Amino acid sequence: MPVNKTSRTVQISLPTGESAEIYYYGATVTSWIAGGKERLFVSSKAALDGSKPIRGGIPICWPIFGPPPKEADESLQYHAKLSQHGFARNHNWTLQHVVMDRPEGVSVRFVLDPTPEIVSIFPHPFHLTYVVTLTKHELCTDIHVVNPSPTKSLTGAVSAAVDAVTSALPASVTGSESKVPQSVDDAAQHELKFQALFHTYLAVDDASKVKIKGLKQGLTYLDKVGPEGWTERTWEGGDLVIDKQVDRVYYGLGKNEDVVLEDGPEKLTVHRVALTDVTTWNPTAEAGAGIADMEPNGWDKYVCIEPGYVKNWKTLAPGEEWIGQQVLKIAGGP
Ligand code: TA6
Structure with missing residues (x-):
């Protein structure tokens, strides 16, 4: 099975x-x-x-x-x-x-x-x-x-009907919060x-022998274990290796910029869709x-x-x- x-x-x-x-x-x-x-x-x-x-x-x-x-x-x-x-x-x-x-x-x-x-x-x-x-x-x-959360544009006529009903009811029945956003501010609360x-x-x-490839020179990364505490730095490029504690978030990688883990002859590719950032941790x-x-x-x-x-x-x-x-x-x- x-x-x-x-x-x-x-x-x-x-x-x-x-x-x-x-x-x-x-x-x-x-x-x-x-x-x-x-x-x-x-x-x-x-x-x-x-x-x-x-x-x-x-x-x-x-x-x-x-x-x-x-x-x-x-x-x-x-x-x-x-x-x-x-x-x-x-x-x-x-x-x-x-x-x-x-x-x-x-x-x-x-x-x-x-x-x-x-x-x-x-x-x-x-x-x-x-x-x-x-x-x-x-x-x-x-x-x-x-x-x-309900949306006026998605529910269309249904939402309009709910609006009509809820606005006709006393607050004691509807409660202070209607489920349908009533205004821009209200919609923000439903985000x-x-x-x-x-x-x-x-x-x-x-781990001390692997190479992490594909992180482009110039990327900004958050270094969480640098001597000054959490610090943003600019990546100098090349392969990332684990020669000391690494805890970094690389920001804003391009769509097709795959990260590749090279472990001796083995290669594993990490491809992302809509996930723009990549953390590396050891x-x-x-x-x-x-x-x-x-x-x-x-x-x-x-x-x-x-x-x-x-x-x-x-x-x-x-x-x-x-x-x-x-x-x-x-x-x-x-
Ligand atoms: O992703 C890296 C990280 O956030 C590190 O900072 C490290 O603390 C790790 O995750 C493990 O977190 P956890 O909560 O699973 O112990």
């Missing part, structure tokens, strides 16, 4: 031997086997019982990346109280649908809608879907974000703001030894290359949808 469900996971596979495993918890992809080897790193000390985000694989950071924003205006007041990397990675998603189940490709779709617990910390309406697609040489993950990022842990033989022993769920020397076995939309906030008006896509590709495909 190319789609196999267990109580905690969904496993997908191809007749040619490639496979992937996705936990309902966080919709975290924890395994991708292609070209005869495991391509993702998961710490042997990772909690897999839903007690904390999974240390490895592809956790989804949403609706924030990194620590919560400090200087948040009113529109980000709830974002400012979230935990690091948001809540998508530590809630159970639901398998909605097997999108495709063919010998050449298998694709499954997960959903996350607000639960009462999520609403209590993040009362903005949202609808998230996540599609994981496995083909012979690629693993493609795409996150779809919808702002389901959905977020950052999104795939926190992808790519397995490598020896804590080395310096910071890795302090991570409770990191296996001993785990930092030697992975490099995180994390496509995201994180420099700015994406804003969706009621009814709007946004899709961010990561395509991981091993050499050998078309």
Whole structure:
């Protein structure tokens, strides 16, 4: 069976031997086997019982990346109280649908809608879907974000009818907040703001020997572990190597500027759609030894290359949808 469900996971596979495993918890992809080897790193000390985000694989950071924003205006007041990397990675998603189940490709779709617990910390309406697609040489993950707040333009006549009814009712019946935006200011309150990022842990033989290619000279990056604390710098170009702790967000990569991880003779390409920023992270022993769920020397076995939309906030008006896509590709495909 190319789609196999267990109580905690969904496993997908191809007749040619490639496979992937996705936990309902966080919709975290924890395994991708292609070209005869495991391509993702998961710490042997990772909690897999839903007690904390999974240390490895592809956790989804949403609706924030990194620590919560400090200087948040009113529109980000709830974002400012979230935990690091948001809540998508530590809630159970639901398998909605097997999108495709063919010998050449298998694709499954997960959903996350607000639960009462999520609403209590993040009362903005949202609808998230996540599609994981496995083909012979690629693993493609795409996150779809919808702002389901009602919109006059989308609901047209229905909305006009709701308006007519609600305006005729006393405030004691409608409450102070109508569900349909009544003005530009009101519509702004119904906007959905977020950052999104795939926190992808790519397995490598020896992190100190890999080369991260494709980061163009002149890019601005946020260095999170420089001597002066968080500092924006200009990338001097060349290959990025892990010769010390690296925690950087490169901003504004071009559409077709793929990042390539070179690990000896192996090359893995990270292609992005609508994910303009790329984080690179390896804590080395310096910071890795302090991570409770990191296996001993785990930092030697992975490099995180994390496509995201994180420099700015994406804003969706009621009814709007946004899709961010990561395509991981091993050499050998078309
Ligand atoms: O993506 C890099 C990063 O934000 C680092 O700053 C580092 O803290 C890492 O993620 C791990 O975060 P976590 O919350 O999973 O421990």
